[in-house]
Amino acid sequence: MQAALAGRYGPPETLRIAEIPTPEPRAHEVLVRVVATPVTAGDARIRAGRFPRGFGLPARLALGLRGPRRRVLGAVCSGVIERTGSAVDRFAPGDAVVGMTGGRMGAHAEYAVIDAERLVPKPVALSHDAAAAALFGGTTALYFLRDRVGLHTGQRLLVNGASGSVGSAAVQLGRALGAEVTAVTSGRNRELATELGAAEVIDYTTTPIVEWGGDSDVVFDAVGTITRSSGQRLLAPGGALVLAVASLADTIRARGRVFAGPAPERAADFELLLDLVARGRFDPVVRTLDGLDAIPEAHRIVDSGRKIGNLVVRLAE
Known part of the structure; x- marks a missing residue:
């Protein structure tokens, strides 16, 4: 099969398309023919070795010192x-499924092996593109807003980085949970x-963070430009910072x-x-290549900082 292989940590040009052996599923796994897979900010960080401050050494020890040990990136696919595998009885060949691969990655290829517990059936009404796009940002926003913060009707939610994968999901799920x-x-x-669903929009290019005001019940930073100290200045008393x-x-x-x-990767949340x-x-805001x-071009778009919503690569029909 063909796959996008990461080399040494570096720019998108370090990726190359190459022929590698098709993986074989173990007892509790399935082999999925990948139809659509997103290229996310997480994929770009791993490819570049560009991790949040302080995580550089721990991440390289875990993922690879000079480049990713798992050379096929990609943590989400629909196919x-x-x-x-011999122990899988809830799926059969020909089933359309959606899921996440976790730390194993491997979705940026024609075929991926995935634990059956990390997959759910793809709704007939959804395209593979939309299904693949829904999970990365959606699971993160849902976990923090619903499960950790307990966002509820009448609260005020500030989403920083509202046009990306995680941020656009946070805006919509926050509104669905009743927040302004x-x-x-x-x-x-x-x-x-x-x-x-945003009731108000702040243009960060013209309004500095210190002018945003401090009356939000929840501040959700999806891009890493708010710190623990700066974020707490934006909160109302008793507010929560994500x-x-x-x-x-x-x-x-x-x-x-x-x-x-x-955020955990849970099948119930996928469904x-x-x-x-x-x-x-919920609109996953999809752009398809x-x-x-x-x-590699998708990685260049992510690196530009101008990606809107989810960038999905379609591998097959």
């Missing part, structure tokens, strides 16, 4: 099952943020009403998000 949402993004994305992209120091000090760290998309209540050889 069709080719083969199942203020979106922080560039002026060119004002209309998008409003369409997604640092979805936090430094090592802020992650260690996250306690009380400050939340950071990874909820996909149902919301199918019912028109065609072909495996578009993955």
